Amino acid sequence: MRTEGRAKRLPRAVRERQIMDAAIDVFSRLGFHSASMDEISEVAGISKPMLYAYLGSKEELFATCIRREATRMMEAIATGVEPDQEPDVQLWSGLRAFFGFVGENRASWMVLHRQASTQGGPFAIELTDMRGRAVSLVAALLTQSTKAPATKLEAESLAAALVGAGESLADWWLDHPEEPAGVVAARLMNLVWMGFGDLVDGNVWHPPSRR
Amino acid sequence: MRTEGRAKRLPRAVRERQIMDAAIDVFSRLGFHSASMDEISEVAGISKPMLYAYLGSKEELFATCIRREATRMMEAIATGVEPDQEPDVQLWSGLRAFFGFVGENRASWMVLHRQASTQGGPFAIELTDMRGRAVSLVAALLTQSTKAPATKLEAESLAAALVGAGESLADWWLDHPEEPAGVVAARLMNLVWMGFGDLVDGNVWHPPSRR
DNA sequence: CAGTAGTCTTACTCGCCAGTAGGTACCAGG
DNA sequence: CCTGGTACCTACTGGCGAGTAAGACTACTG
Numbered sequence: 001m002r003t004e005g006r007a008k009r010l011p012r013a014v015r016e017r018q019i020m021d022a023a024i025d026v027f028s029r030l031g032f033h034s035a036s037m038d039e040i041s042e043v044a045g046i047s048k049p050m051l052y053a054y055l056g057s058k059e060e061l062f063a064t065c066i067r068r069e070a071t072r073m074m075e076a077i078a079t080g081v082e083p084d085q086e087p088d089v090q091l092w093s094g095l096r097a098f099f100g101f102v103g104e105n106r107a108s109w110m111v112l113h114r115q116a117s118t119q120g121g122p123f124a125i126e127l128t129d130m131r132g133r134a135v136s137l138v139a140a141l142l143t144q145s146t147k148a149p150a151t152k153l154e155a156e157s158l159a160a161a162l163v164g165a166g167e168s169l170a171d172w173w174l175d176h177p178e179e180p181a182g183v184v185a186a187r188l189m190n191l192v193w194m195g196f197g198d199l200v201d202g203n204v205w206h207p208p209s210r211r
Numbered sequence: 212m213r214t215e216g217r218a219k220r221l222p223r224a225v226r227e228r229q230i231m232d233a234a235i236d237v238f239s240r241l242g243f244h245s246a247s248m249d250e251i252s253e254v255a256g257i258s259k260p261m262l263y264a265y266l267g268s269k270e271e272l273f274a275t276c277i278r279r280e281a282t283r284m285m286e287a288i289a290t291g292v293e294p295d296q297e298p299d300v301q302l303w304s305g306l307r308a309f310f311g312f313v314g315e316n317r318a319s320w321m322v323l324h325r326q327a328s329t330q331g332g333p334f335a336i337e338l339t340d341m342r343g344r345a346v347s348l349v350a351a352l353l354t355q356s357t358k359a360p361a362t363k364l365e366a367e368s369l370a371a372a373l374v375g376a377g378e379s380l381a382d383w384w385l386d387h388p389e390e391p392a393g394v395v396a397a398r399l400m401n402l403v404w405m406g407f408g409d410l411v412d413g414n415v416w417h418p419p420s421r422r
Numbered sequence: 423c424a425g426t427a428g429t430c431t432t433a434c435t436c437g438c439c440a441g442t443a444g445g446t447a448c449c450a451g452g
Numbered sequence: 453c454c455t456g457g458t459a460c461c462t463a464c465t466g467g468c469g470a471g472t473a474a475g476a477c478t479a480c481t482g
Binding site: 031033034087088091114115117118119142153154156157158160161162163164165166167168169171172173176179184187188191192193194195196198 | 378379395403
Binding site: 009048052057058 | 469470472473477478479
């Protein structure tokens with residue numbers, strides 16, 4: 001009975017992946033509140049009770065999405081950075097990895113940055129956690145470069161500004177996709193390492209060895 | 212705010228102000244979707260039908276709030292900057308004015324930055340417009356300093372990064388209110404004008420004449 | 423084949439909230 | 453004292469969407 005288009009019976013793990021992918025798609029387009037579980041289940045090609053059976057409530061689903069994507073992103077960045085390099089090289093690798101990830105996972109980035117940060121509750125925790133790790137990473141980089149930032153607060157706020165600049169530039173990039181990731185990353189690198197003062201004078205940062 | 216049993220009869224203009232203030236308060240605490248017109252009317256000390264009679268629908272109310280606060284903020288910044296000064300001084304004044312505004316209007320800032328940017332529809336337009344004006348302003352500053360950023364795209368993306376750094380640092384500041392506005396502004400000024408490279412070497416930017 | 427475990431569905435309930443209907447107090451000017 | 457207008461209210465409707473009940477289909481096991 002029924003029409004031909006009946007869903008096939010698939011193992012739980014596969015369905016969970018489909019659901020998460022659909023959820024990220026819908027959340028990124030509509031935002032947490034405007035996204036409905038009906039639409040997510042429809043995009044996932046499954047009925048709503050399955051969704052609830054596998055992923056729990058709407059909030060749990062969202063939190064799970066955030067956790068998954070945040071982990072993927074931090075891993076992408078971590079594998080791109082080698083801890084023994086000079087500070088500027090480390091920063092450069094990190095920026096490239098970051099923009100690379102955003103470029104290939106725009107929906108994930110939107111959910112992480114635009115949605116998660118604005119919803120209170122348990123989401124902010126996941127998100128703040130990831131962001132905190134990123135900030136600490138940068139702050140460590142700064143402190144390790146000695147001399148400059150005296151207080152912990154100062155290093156942390158500078159790191160927050162840098163991370164924010166990256167986030168914002170990534171957003172800007174979403175509206176100007178014609179530029180390659182490397183160019184955008186290099187631009188931010190120049191801004192935060194050289195500063196406008198040097199840029200105005202024509203001084204540019206470039207990696208120690210071109211490759 | 213209801214001391215008497217019955218609300219006093221007040222002219223429309225006064226009520227509209229009260230409603231807008233209440234709306235910004237509630238929107239900043241709960242976000243657009245979670246904020247209910249019932250709560251806004253309650254905070255404003257008025258009944259819901261009045262709210263609808265004066266400010267229209269929920270979306271109209273929100274858009275009106277954004278427009279008002281965006282205008283206030285851009286004016287605050289514009290009056291703080293003198294167009295004939297050196298680029299770095301202009302930037303410095305702008306940053307001070309910006310952080311000054313945020314410090315004294317935290318709720319407004321939250322609505323502008325965290326809420327408006329995540330809701331699609333007509334809000335994004337208002338917001339993108341203001342943000343665009345800010346970015347153009349900075350971009351002009353950069354281009355005017357000649358030599359450095361060749362393409363329009365480059366100047367614009369750098370400006371976007373700077374504006375984003377400011378926004379992000381303002382957010383960070385909300386969680387660390389113990390620092391005065393001037394200190395935070397100075398820190399960002401150093402980051403974007405000197406760059407980490409100089410900061411690591413202990414070179415710091417400071418305004419030409421203290422006052 | 424019967425039993426059981428896991429997949430999957432239709433068709434509801436139920437609360438919340440944007441928006442409204444319909445009326446009441448108060449104040450002009452005639 | 454009426455007449456109109458503006459400020460203001462209580463009490464509703466109507467829809468949307470989170471979450472569920474109750475069962476149906478499939479497949480594997482003995």
